[in-house]
Amino acid sequence: MTSLLEIRDLHKRYGTVEVLKGVDCSMRQGEVISIIGSSGSGKTTMLRCINMLEEFQGGTIAIDGQEIGYETADGVRRRKPEREIARQRALTGMAFQQFNLFPHMTAAANVMLGLVKVKKMSRDEARALAEKWLDRVGLLSRKDHYPGQLSGGQQQRVAIARAIAMNPKLMLFDEVTSALDPELVNEVLQVIKALAEDGMSMLIVTHEMRFAYEVSSRVIFMNQGRIGEEGNPREMFLKPKTERLAEFLKTSAFN
Numbered sequence: 654m655t656s657l658l659e660i661r662d663l664h665k666r667y668g669t670v671e672v673l674k675g676v677d678c679s680m681r682q683g684e685v686i687s688i689i690g691s692s693g694s695g696k697t698t699m700l701r702c703i704n705m706l707e708e709f710q711g712g713t714i715a716i717d718g719q720e721i722g723y724e725t726a727d728g729v730r731r732r733k734p735e736r737e738i739a740r741q742r743a744l745t746g747m748a749f750q751q752f753n754l755f756p757h758m759t760a761a762a763n764v765m766l767g768l769v770k771v772k773k774m775s776r777d778e779a780r781a782l783a784e785k786w787l788d789r790v791g792l793l794s795r796k797d798h799y800p801g802q803l804s805g806g807q808q809q810r811v812a813i814a815r816a817i818a819m820n821p822k823l824m825l826f827d828e829v830t831s832a833l834d835p836e837l838v839n840e841v842l843q844v845i846k847a848l849a850e851d852g853m854s855m856l857i858v859t860h861e862m863r864f865a866y867e868v869s870s871r872v873i874f875m876n877q878g879r880i881g882e883e884g885n886p887r888e889m890f891l892k893p894k895t896e897r898l899a900e901f902l903k904t905s906a907f908n
């Protein structure tokens with residue numbers, strides 16, 4: 654069986670600074686992998702490469718057996734045509750620390766936009782799907798509210814509904830609770846947990862260690878542009894093998 658995601662020897666530089674120094678990762682359908690690690694270790698960069706928001710200089714990323722972003726012919730590596738990259742980008746959905754909702758559009762209109770513009774659905778179809786997903790994140794009653802009328806936690810749930818409504822094979826979450834007031838964190842984590850329980854494949858960059866422990870099938874610890882350690886949550890959080898991970902956990906309030 655092919656993996657859902659297969660990353661081999663991924664190298665990424667910004668100018669002359671190498672920030673991903675050979676990352677390998679293989680993920681099956683339905684897995685929930687949390688990525689933890691210090692600020693600057695390359696977590697966001699890894700997600701952005703998978704989503705083709707960043708170019709990368711070496712290695713390969715394949716989703717569902719399709720090589721993402723580049724093709725190699727006669728030993729020459731070339732970026733795929735932009736239209737192909739746009740199509741491949743739709744294999745993944747991404748939610749960020751900043752929700753990036755359109756402020757002049759209602760919650761429902763934000764979710765509908767990609768369905769109509771990219772998926773070419775009729776407005777009626779798109780509205781029905783938007784309502785289904787807003788319901789799933791507990792916000793059907795707020796569908797006609799504008800982002801400014803919603804709390805940060807509610808806005809983030811709309812952003813997650815918007816990404817998932819596009820039917821990606823893999824969801825990427827990058828610190829989606831980091832910008833929220835503490836009392837709003839949990840409602841967002843609960844939404845992600847429910848999606849995980851439904852079998853959605855996800856890569857989750859998070860500082861919420863208790864959540865990572867509870868929701869993940871596997872945890873990856875990024876350290877200075879490499880995978881420092883990986884394993885199941887019990888091994889990782891309770892019996893770290895490397896000094897680096899043990900140190901990181903001490904500073905990250907896992908208790």
Ligand SMILES: Nc1ncnc2c1ncn2[C@@H]1O[C@H](COP(=O)(O)OP(=O)(O)O)[C@@H](O)[C@H]1O
Pocket residue numbers: 667672690691692693694695696697698699
């Ligand atoms: N656009 C950029 N230009 C130059 N360096 C960058 C850029 N984005 C990130 N970096 C650097 O890449 C490294 C990894 O960053 P990042 O992937 O954001 O880490 P993390 O998400 O783990 O905090 C850091 O040293 C950061 O300063």
Ligand SMILES: [Mg+2]
Pocket residue numbers: 696697698828
């Ligand atoms: Mg980051």
